[in-house]
Amino acid sequence: MKYLSPQYEDVKPLLTAVDCIIFGVQGTELKLLVFKREIDPFAGCLSLLGRFVKVDEGINEAAGRILFELTGLENIYMEQLHCFGRVDRDPGGRVVAIGYWSLIRVDQNHMEFNVRSHETMWISIDRISELVLDHSEMAELAISNLREKARFKPIGFELLPEEFTLGQLLTVYQAIFDHPIDDRNFRKRMLKSELLIPLPKKDKSTSKKGSFLYKFNQETYHRLSKEGYNFGF
Amino acid sequence: MKYLSPQYEDVKPLLTAVDCIIFGVQGTELKLLVFKREIDPFAGCLSLLGRFVKVDEGINEAAGRILFELTGLENIYMEQLHCFGRVDRDPGGRVVAIGYWSLIRVDQNHMEFNVRSHETMWISIDRISELVLDHSEMAELAISNLREKARFKPIGFELLPEEFTLGQLLTVYQAIFDHPIDDRNFRKRMLKSELLIPLPKKDKSTSKKGSFLYKFNQETYHRLSKEGYNFGF
DNA sequence: CCAAAAGTGTTCCGTGTACACCCATGG
DNA sequence: CCATGGGTGTACACGGAACACTTTTGG
Known part of the structure; x- marks a missing residue:
């Protein structure tokens, strides 16, 4: 050398x-x-x-x-x-x-x-x-x-399958932080973030009403990964 | 091996x-x-x-x-x-x-x-x-x-001598972020944080009025280094 | 007496937070 | 018809952001 x-x-x-x-x-x-x-x-x-x-x-x-x-x-x-x-x-x-x-x-x-x-x-x-x-x-x-x-950074999505419900996403974040997160505020933040693309289908496996499926917006995801986004946890 | x-x-x-x-x-x-x-x-x-x-x-x-x-x-x-x-x-x-x-x-x-x-x-x-x-x-x-x-984290202090003025501290943070920071809000935040111990002396080298010297509170420093503290920059 | 830097308070707005009820449906 | 999970809206408090004037003193 x-x-x-x-x-x-x-x-x-x-x-x-x-x-x-x-x-x-x-x-x-x-x-x-x-x-x-x-x-x-x-x-x-x-x-x-x-x-x-x-x-x-x-x-x-x-x-x-x-x-x-x-x-x-x-x-x-x-x-x-x-x-x-x-x-x-x-x-x-x-x-x-x-x-x-x-x-x-x-x-x-x-x-x-x-x-x-x-x-x-x-x-x-x-x-x-x-x-x-x-x-x-x-x-x-x-x-x-x-x-x-x-x-x-919106990394919670990395732990989910392609299509997921808001409930699953919430579960992931609660698991990461090991403490409960307010359901309504969580939904508000997530929906406002434009990270989610709503799909015209429901997952009926866990409830009778069924819950909407989303996939995540790769574009917004990459933008927010760079810029940072305060999820307020 | x-x-x-x-x-x-x-x-x-x-x-x-x-x-x-x-x-x-x-x-x-x-x-x-x-x-x-x-x-x-x-x-x-x-x-x-x-x-x-x-x-x-x-x-x-x-x-x-x-x-x-x-x-x-x-x-x-x-x-x-x-x-x-x-x-x-x-x-x-x-x-x-x-x-x-x-x-x-x-x-x-x-x-x-x-x-x-x-x-x-x-x-x-x-x-x-x-x-x-x-x-x-x-x-x-x-x-x-x-x-x-x-x-x-309160790391700005690492860049200053033992005793310093609020003006110097502000300068350091402005240098780090490369953009101006509001003087009054900066002082408020810093004084509220309890990171500063006021000293009974003034540095008269840069102004006629003189500006108070501080040293930083090691104890609070270590606590806030762990806990994190939002300086709001 | 004046120039030059030090120091001080208030108002406004946005956002996070807490919180309780209706909805849809399968059985 | 009811139990179960899904989904929605509002009021309040707090903190960050913007902003202008007074103080001190050496020369």
């Missing part, structure tokens, strides 16, 4: 990994996708999904690849969280881990991969402290990032 | 660097500390200050050390920004760079190091596009992070 000057003789390359903090909403609860480690150390413990970055791929590509390898899902909302690099964070060696968090829609898609790699499982976020290494710290940080982000 | 399974034969450790995005306010302007590269490639171009992470130090420690080596300053506000890892980001080799941004008080302290390492210089933030590699991207991201943060 031509950049290395003599004073940096103790500079050596470091193993670099990506760890994925994957959120989904099941029922009314925010869940985290983890797996049971099969290899020592910590075999049997809960761990985030992670792999090493290859030398010929960018870290974002690595994150996408890793998510795909582990879940079979592509084109997923994914965001870099933070880089974790304490010397002793991993007793197996000096590994710098880049955390990425993502939101996935828990619908039929997810069922497939959940069967496929049967060691993965969804856990409730109050079990975060059971994670190995500094994974609890990562997950905690990811949650506060998610909440922070959700207040100003 | 016992973690490496056969499928990861192309996993090799990567060089890991820290790049520092250092902000300071000079006069009424937000400035960035950079240096003129002496080594090829890009000798003569503007570059952020960066060094490699050693194998026996954590990345946060590395960031602190690097800032110290390059500026002589310690105990500086410093925050991890983002990890940059495109394969081709550095033509000199595969280097993953972790960006850290910091705020320094531009007073007598800084004069020292500015003399010491005479290749470093403060540039106006509208010269960011002149930076080499992906350093412009880093600096742009750091600015938006800084602004975002400044809206909710």
Whole structure:
């Protein structure tokens, strides 16, 4: 490396990994996708999904690849969280881990991969402290990032299927923040935001009256993702 | 590495660097500390200050050390920004760079190091596009992070000396946001926030009347850093 | 006495918040 | 006809935004 000057003789390359903090909403609860480690150390413990970055791929590509390898899902909302690099964070060696968090829609898609790699499982976020290494710290940080982000960017939609009802959307936000949100104010804000495109159909699966389906407006979504929008939570 | 399974034969450790995005306010302007590269490639171009992470130090420690080596300053506000890892980001080799941004008080302290390492210089933030590699991207991201943060956390104080006037504080915020802020509303907000401890002295250097000096309340500062506080910018 | 910066209060408007009732329908 | 979830409107309080004049004092 031509950049290395003599004073940096103790500079050596470091193993670099990506760890994925994957959120989904099941029922009314925010869940985290983890797996049971099969290899020592910590075999049997809960761990985030992670792999090493290859030398010929960018870290974002690595994150996408890793998510795909582990879940079979592509084109997923994914965001870099933070880089974790304490010397002793991993007793197996000096590994710098880049955390990425993502939101996935828990619908039929997810069922497939959940069967496929049967060691993965969804856990409730109050079990975060059971994670190995500094994974609890990562997950905690990811949650506060998610909440922070959700207040100003319309990311709640990433957790829903293409077509959804306002009730489902409300449920998602309540799961993210883990506290109740006023139904009427929520509807007002959402409808005013122009993020929703009303569809001429109803979902009758949960009530006799049926509730209108919406899809979300990609255009407004991208505009508001940039500009920011105060949802007032 | 016992973690490496056969499928990861192309996993090799990567060089890991820290790049520092250092902000300071000079006069009424937000400035960035950079240096003129002496080594090829890009000798003569503007570059952020960066060094490699050693194998026996954590990345946060590395960031602190690097800032110290390059500026002589310690105990500086410093925050991890983002990890940059495109394969081709550095033509000199595969280097993953972790960006850290910091705020320094531009007073007598800084004069020292500015003399010491005479290749470093403060540039106006509208010269960011002149930076080499992906350093412009880093600096742009750091600015938006800084602004975002400044809206909710009382970080403006990090850019001021121990004792300062409300006028100076206002100047700092105007420099950060690059637009004028209403004087009277600003004072109201700041005084109400309990972040300021009034001192029984005046600074007469800038006016005949003299303006009161304040120091900032560390306790409230830490509380509000955690809780967040809407400064309304 | 005047120039130059420091300091102070009020009004208005918009928006978030709290809150309670009617609607539609399948069984 | 009634139980169940879906959908709607209003009144109030608070906080942010806009805005102009008085104070001090060194020269």
